[in-house]
Amino acid sequence: MTTLKVGDFVWAKMTGYPYWPGKIVEEDKDVKKPKGKSEMHYVRFYGTGDHAWTKVELIKPYEENKETFSVANKRPNFIDAVKEIEHASERRGKGIPDTSSEEEESEDENGSDDEPLSKHAKITSKKAEKTTKSTPKRRKQPKKQNYPSREQRFSSDTPDIKLPSSRRSPDTTADADSTTQYIPREVMATDKKIGFIGLGIMGSSMARNLVETGHDVTVWNRTQDKCTSVIKAGAKQGSSPADVVQQCDIIFSCVADPNAVRDIVIGNYGVLQGMSSGKGFVDMSTIDVDTVKEIAEAICMRGGRYLEAPVNGSKKEAEHGQLVILAAGDRSLYMDCYSSFEAMGKKTFFLGELGNGAKNKMIMSMMMGSFMASISESLSLAEKAGLDQYTLLEILNMGALSCPLVKSKGAAVLEGHFPANFPLRHMQKDLRLGLQIGEELEQPLHIAGASNELYKRSKAMGYGDRDMACVYRAVNA
Incomplete structure (x- = not known):
């Protein structure tokens, strides 16, 4: 042997x-x-x-x-x-x-494999970061169009003025076509100064889109190196969350979890220390309802305005400005964020009272995580049954179950390639938060509960920072 x-x-x-x-x-x-x-x-x-x-x-x-x-x-x-x-x-x-x-x-820099x-x-x-720093990509701008003014867009006295068919006012709740191909567009940037805190997988692309559509943007991230590419694109760098708030009118944040949100808001040199009357804080992180209300209360006590705006989408959608934004809270701040939301997303919903954004996001994440676990089980079963997994995936993509999740994540599973478009640990966190809502409302969530255990097992196997599709490894271990 x-x-x-x-x-x-x-x-x-x-x-x-x-x-x-x-x-x-x-x-x-x-x-x-x-x-x-x-x-x-x-x-x-x-x-x-x-x-x-x-x-x-x-x-x-x-x-x-x-x-x-x-x-x-x-x-x-x-x-x-x-x-x-x-x-x-x-x-x-x-x-x-x-x-x-x-x-x-x-070799000297990178070492041996x-x-x-x-x-x-x-x-x-x-190495990837260096490449990004040296060759930042800019969004191609389309031919200039005659857009209505901000006042015309929000005025009830001008019913004959319409936005281009691909862009609706954030007031609308009409269904968005999730299969619409991204078309570069010209955004009429607000004259308000915009801050962005948190430049991770999602936040870096969201901030870049704000800069490239003409917004005046100041950024901050705990790891300062992650600010470099956005600054090269035209943003300014703040020295702390408080400094960003002091310099800006509307501040967006996108960080990993509830503890990270609390840290940037109430920690040393945090958002609260720079907050004053009239300023707006928009948190786009995925967090639980209790944390949403806790942060909102702290911001409002300083005279600020608060909006929750978690997003539906992953790295690719963030890069192309195709996120779906789920906003709730202060209506005036929501209206002031129109051009910013237009730069970052393809569709924005205003969902009313505070907490509704988080609840909608949790439910959607719970469905996606459970579906990914189901895809993994199906592909694993196909292998055990002696079937060709590639053929099964092709059949799925030609039927009623065909969707971007099946296409992209199914291919990732079969090719064994799991770049973190949506890290597995974030999906497990979202499932946990969704289960908390079910617990509070005494709603059984059997499928989501079982899926959560699979994601927990995948994390224990060392795949927390890989893409959520790595749950297949736990299913097929």
Whole structure:
């Protein structure tokens, strides 16, 4: 029997995937080894950057099995993975340090691909950030149109003036076409100064859209490096949340969870310390109703106005200004946010009293998380039944269940590629908050409860920062 060791090039198979080129590497301390008596190695897979503990019986030496496995899959990402491992093998044969093709450009800075994946991920993230800094992309502006003035848009005395068909006033609650392709548009930016706090996966794109549609924007983020690309696009940088509030008329925030919201609002140099009469604070984070009301009370006690505005959508929608915004609270602030919402989203709903935004968001997230778990179970069952998963996914995409979630997340599952468009830990947090609403209202939520346990298990397996589609790993473990 062949003895395998760290550094060996191999073919390895995870449940639900074909044999894939990879390399045995030192274990990532952030990923727990599954319990059991089976002998396992920690494998990094070429082409995807994915990694996993893999049973030794599912690992084959690379060279000895190349003819068998290299022709078994014609998908582009598989072919790229084979090219990468061949490149690494060739370099090793020449006595050149063993690095992947992505790292070869700057070996001293990036290090070897023998490093644990947690470290490798940080290196890759820094490299991507440098690329963003050097080549910021600007939204293409369409041919100038004769838009009605702000006063005309909101006046009840001008019924003959209509917005372009793709953009309605935020007052409307007519159904939005979620399949409408994004069309770059010209936004009439407000003359109010806009602040944006929180430049994570979603917030950075939302702030960029504000800048690129002509808004005067000042930003702040706990990790200041994340401000760089937005500042290069034209934003200014505040020194603290309080400083942003002092400089701006309307301040948006988009952070990870209720604790993060409390920290930026009531913490040292927080929003409250800069708040004064008439200023507006719009929180676009996904948080529970109690936190919404707690923050609203604190803002209003300082003479400010508060609006909750969680969003429906992920990284792609944020980048293209195609979010659906669920606003509730102060109506005057909602109207003042018209051009900002127009820059960040394709549709805005005003849902009335405070808390309705959070409730709607929780329910939608609960449905999406449960559906993703169901997709994962179906694809796993198909494999166990000896069916071709790609064929099943194609059938699903041609029927009544066809939707962006099935198309994008289904493909991510089968290709084993999970870039964090919507981090799994955020989905688990949303499910937990949704279950809290059910608990308060004594509404049984059996499916959501079971789904939440799967996401919790995925987090325990080390996939919290990967995309929500990684729940498949817990289903198929």
